[in-house]
Amino acid sequence: MIDNLELIKPISRSSPTKIVLLVIDGLGGLPHPQTGKTELETANTPNLDQLATKGICGLIDPVSPGITPGSSPAHLALFGYNPVSFNIGRGVLEAIGIDFNLEPGDIATRGNFCTLDETGLVTDRRAGRISTRKCIELCHLLDGLVIDEAKLFVCPVREHRFVVIFRGDALASEVSDSDPQQTGVSPKTVTAVSPEADRMASIASQFIAQAKTILAEHYPANMVLLRGFSQRPSFPTMGEVYKLKPVAIASYPMYRGIANLVGMEVLDTGSSIEDEFATLKQNYANYDFFFLHIKETDTAGEDSDFDRKVGVIEQVDTALSNLMSMEPDVIVVTGDHSTPALLGGHSWHPVPILLYSKWCRPDRISEFSESACIFGGLGRFPATQVMPLAMANALKLNKFGA
Amino acid sequence: MIDNLELIKPISRSSPTKIVLLVIDGLGGLPHPQTGKTELETANTPNLDQLATKGICGLIDPVSPGITPGSSPAHLALFGYNPVSFNIGRGVLEAIGIDFNLEPGDIATRGNFCTLDETGLVTDRRAGRISTRKCIELCHLLDGLVIDEAKLFVCPVREHRFVVIFRGDALASEVSDSDPQQTGVSPKTVTAVSPEADRMASIASQFIAQAKTILAEHYPANMVLLRGFSQRPSFPTMGEVYKLKPVAIASYPMYRGIANLVGMEVLDTGSSIEDEFATLKQNYANYDFFFLHIKETDTAGEDSDFDRKVGVIEQVDTALSNLMSMEPDVIVVTGDHSTPALLGGHSWHPVPILLYSKWCRPDRISEFSESACIFGGLGRFPATQVMPLAMANALKLNKFGA
Numbered sequence: 001m002i003d004n005l006e007l008i009k010p011i012s013r014s015s016p017t018k019i020v021l022l023v024i025d026g027l028g029g030l031p032h033p034q035t036g037k038t039e040l041e042t043a044n045t046p047n048l049d050q051l052a053t054k055g056i057c058g059l060i061d062p063v064s065p066g067i068t069p070g071s072s073p074a075h076l077a078l079f080g081y082n083p084v085s086f087n088i089g090r091g092v093l094e095a096i097g098i099d100f101n102l103e104p105g106d107i108a109t110r111g112n113f114c115t116l117d118e119t120g121l122v123t124d125r126r127a128g129r130i131s132t133r134k135c136i137e138l139c140h141l142l143d144g145l146v147i148d149e150a151k152l153f154v155c156p157v158r159e160h161r162f163v164v165i166f167r168g169d170a171l172a173s174e175v176s177d178s179d180p181q182q183t184g185v186s187p188k189t190v191t192a193v194s195p196e197a198d199r200m201a202s203i204a205s206q207f208i209a210q211a212k213t214i215l216a217e218h219y220p221a222n223m224v225l226l227r228g229f230s231q232r233p234s235f236p237t238m239g240e241v242y243k244l245k246p247v248a249i250a251s252y253p254m255y256r257g258i259a260n261l262v263g264m265e266v267l268d269t270g271s272s273i274e275d276e277f278a279t280l281k282q283n284y285a286n287y288d289f290f291f292l293h294i295k296e297t298d299t300a301g302e303d304s305d306f307d308r309k310v311g312v313i314e315q316v317d318t319a320l321s322n323l324m325s326m327e328p329d330v331i332v333v334t335g336d337h338s339t340p341a342l343l344g345g346h347s348w349h350p351v352p353i354l355l356y357s358k359w360c361r362p363d364r365i366s367e368f369s370e371s372a373c374i375f376g377g378l379g380r381f382p383a384t385q386v387m388p389l390a391m392a393n394a395l396k397l398n399k400f401g402a
Numbered sequence: 403m404i405d406n407l408e409l410i411k412p413i414s415r416s417s418p419t420k421i422v423l424l425v426i427d428g429l430g431g432l433p434h435p436q437t438g439k440t441e442l443e444t445a446n447t448p449n450l451d452q453l454a455t456k457g458i459c460g461l462i463d464p465v466s467p468g469i470t471p472g473s474s475p476a477h478l479a480l481f482g483y484n485p486v487s488f489n490i491g492r493g494v495l496e497a498i499g500i501d502f503n504l505e506p507g508d509i510a511t512r513g514n515f516c517t518l519d520e521t522g523l524v525t526d527r528r529a530g531r532i533s534t535r536k537c538i539e540l541c542h543l544l545d546g547l548v549i550d551e552a553k554l555f556v557c558p559v560r561e562h563r564f565v566v567i568f569r570g571d572a573l574a575s576e577v578s579d580s581d582p583q584q585t586g587v588s589p590k591t592v593t594a595v596s597p598e599a600d601r602m603a604s605i606a607s608q609f610i611a612q613a614k615t616i617l618a619e620h621y622p623a624n625m626v627l628l629r630g631f632s633q634r635p636s637f638p639t640m641g642e643v644y645k646l647k648p649v650a651i652a653s654y655p656m657y658r659g660i661a662n663l664v665g666m667e668v669l670d671t672g673s674s675i676e677d678e679f680a681t682l683k684q685n686y687a688n689y690d691f692f693f694l695h696i697k698e699t700d701t702a703g704e705d706s707d708f709d710r711k712v713g714v715i716e717q718v719d720t721a722l723s724n725l726m727s728m729e730p731d732v733i734v735v736t737g738d739h740s741t742p743a744l745l746g747g748h749s750w751h752p753v754p755i756l757l758y759s760k761w762c763r764p765d766r767i768s769e770f771s772e773s774a775c776i777f778g779g780l781g782r783f784p785a786t787q788v789m790p791l792a793m794a795n796a797l798k799l800n801k802f803g804a
Contacts, residue, residue, distance in 0.1 A: 030761065030763055031763070031764070038763075059781070063409075063802055064406075064409070064787060064790065065780075065783055065787040065790055065791050066787060066789075066790030066791040066792075066793060066794035066795075066799065067409065067413075067790060067794070067799070067802050068794065068799060068800075068801045068802065069801065069802050069803060070801050070802065070803035070804040071804070072803050072804055073802055073803035074803075083802075083803065084409065087803075088803075090804060093804050342761075343761065346801055347761075347794075348790075348791075348794040348799070349763050370763065370779075371765065371766060371779075374765055374766075374777070374778070374779050374781070375777065379781060380781035380782075380783070
């Protein structure tokens with residue numbers, strides 16, 4: 001397969017036109033059994049419908065048909081990065097998810113507090129899902145250790161989950177997990193998978209030993225399990241590939257972190273939908289690509305709350321009129337994946353997308369919905385093609401070949 | 403390109419849900435000049451239409467647009483195996499097509515009886531298409547030879563076609579064909595393409611020499627041509643990839659053989675459509691994936707018998723009500739390729755597909771037909787994506803990435 005980025009990089013050009021990519025997280029849904037309508041179809045969305053009328057619609061597959069993506073591959077795909085070849089390690093994802101500013105050379109790993117019995121076997125990989133408050137307290141006990149001149153940061157995430165960041169010279173991430181991924185066995189020894197990682201394995205092992213001592217009296221959270229040692233990846237940036245000056249407006253750390261990994265600037269913003277749109281307006285003159293991320297649709301879907309998801313979509317629709325009045329050259333509205341309230345989680349269903357520009361060759365769709373998008377002029381296509389389409393519609397791509 | 407199996411294997415999970423893949427061989431057709439309707443559109447199919455209404459429809463390309471597939475790549479694609487990278491050798495295909503039980507290490511090759519003139523040049527590669535009865539008689543003369551301690555099985559297929567299986571130590575398939583694929587030249591010498599295949603080349607050459615002597619008096623079938631030396635491939639099994647317990651219900655040896663190559667259990671069944679559905683019902687409790695193969699649609703298409711193909715489709719539709727009453731979690735109905743009666747053979751036209759599950763996000767299609775499926779919610783997609791979709795709808799796939 002042609003790698004998107006390799007195809008685009010030599011033909012992209014900088015221009016004053018502006019692209020807004022509005023990602024309504026978990027946008028796609030499933031029909032409510034009583035009405036036969038999805039969340040998006042139920043919501044009253046005059047502005048989205050107007051954009052759909054003037055624009056062109058379709059359905060995207062975040063990874064490929066049938067595959068339910070996590071947030072990270074789903075967003076990478078929307079930014080044009082093949083989510084199967086561009087990976088973000090588990091530890092790094094957790095670190096960026098709590099807004100931890102990873103420096104080059106830092107190694108991050110995900111941690112679980114867990115329970116060991118008196119013989120040293122894991123009886124609960126999540127220590128009975130201790131409270132986040134307890135997690136914060138225990139992380140305090142472990143934070144700030146210095147082992148072989150490497151400094152350790154131990155930061156709480158939620159419940160039994162935390163992150164360890166190892167900062168120091170000559171650290172490498174190629175070490176095995178200590179998390180055995182099952183109960184009834186001992187934690188595994190962290191071992192180097194490549195020779196360069198010997199030092200990292202040794203430091204991680206010492207940390208685990210010290211943690212065991214420090215946590216001894218804190219049953220059920222009397223041990224740690226580590227997995228997903230990883231380093232901040234160095235992806236080609238959107239500036240390099242697309243010659244854009246891109247910016248992210250997102251209130252959740254995870255999305256801010258992923259945007260940062262592909263080279264976007266990340267703006268401070270408030271947490272409401274109105275705050276995010278206001279941030280866009282205030283900074284509209286300074287960038288030519290805006291990734292605006294709405295989280296609450298996904299959260300409502302995950303909570304199986306059909307009506308709340310409908311409500312959030314309507315809020316986004318209302319906020320949209322403000323954006324439309326700024327007349328960006330290209331507006332793309334889509335989701336990173338579907339999160340049907342009926343399933344209460346991410347799903348594999350393709351995601352509705354609309355693209356509006358002066359040059360978009362409109363189709364006959366006048367309603368932004370899953371069932372209408374089936375008939376849209378964009379057809380059904382992989383999410384990695386969204387950026388090339390947006391770039392083309394912004395007249396930011398030169399001809400390919402002569 | 404993402405390899406499907408590599409993507410799916412780490413995220414597949416076993417669960418009690420059941421998938422039925424009903425393959426109506428050669429299902430797709432072309433419109434009858436008098437009615438403008440295809441075979442499927444002409445058939446009265448209330449059950450298929452009901453499933454289309456509750457489910458989601460689309461069109462699949464077995465290999466890629468414009469490519470007319472043989473049965474083997476078409477089925478591999480439906481099982482999720484990229485038919486361009488997963489090959490079944492010609493000899494192996496012929497062997498499994500006659501239900502020959504290939505053992506590990508066996509080398510199979512396709513054979514033709516042919517005609518040589520007095521100077522040793524091939525004048526007819528098919529020996530005037532001798533009768534199958536004659537073929538059986540000649541195979542008897544050649545069967546059971548032992549050459550250099552390798553045992554040879556020579557088995558009739560049909561008309562001038564037969565299979566040779568070489569069983570013995572240290573046999574390799576990397577030898578060239580003796581079939582020159584043209585007349586007016588001598589048969590080629592079988593030569594080793596890799597050093598490991600010297601022994602095989604020698605044994606094959608001795609067999610050809612002996613066959614020439616034995617057949618001398620049997621003009622026009624006075625010689626053999628061999629091609630497609632191959633060994634049973636070791637594909638990843640569907641059990642390994644999908645964590646399914648898969649089973650095949652097919653009355654034709656070729657399809658039983660292909661199913662066996664991808665690790666399906668193959669059930670004994672009768673040859674009628676009703677028999678096959680009855681076999682499914684009897685074994686419903688024991689498996690979670692059922693490949694049910696209907697051959698007669700393809701045969702009717704190959705015979706250019708439009709009306710007979712219509713009739714078979716109607717029979718399948720009737721039998722379907724029984725299946726629907728068992729309430730499988732996922733039902734997929736499609737074909738391996740199109741066999742329009744108007745063309746009298748396999749064709750490149752995309753094949754209608756319907757998928758029904760509780761989670762399928764229904765579209766607006768209420769009729770299972772080529773022309774309606776164009777507007778289906780599944781869109782048009784490669785046949786290799788059918789399994790990921792079926793797995794997703796059976797809730798047998800974990801999330802990809804975090």
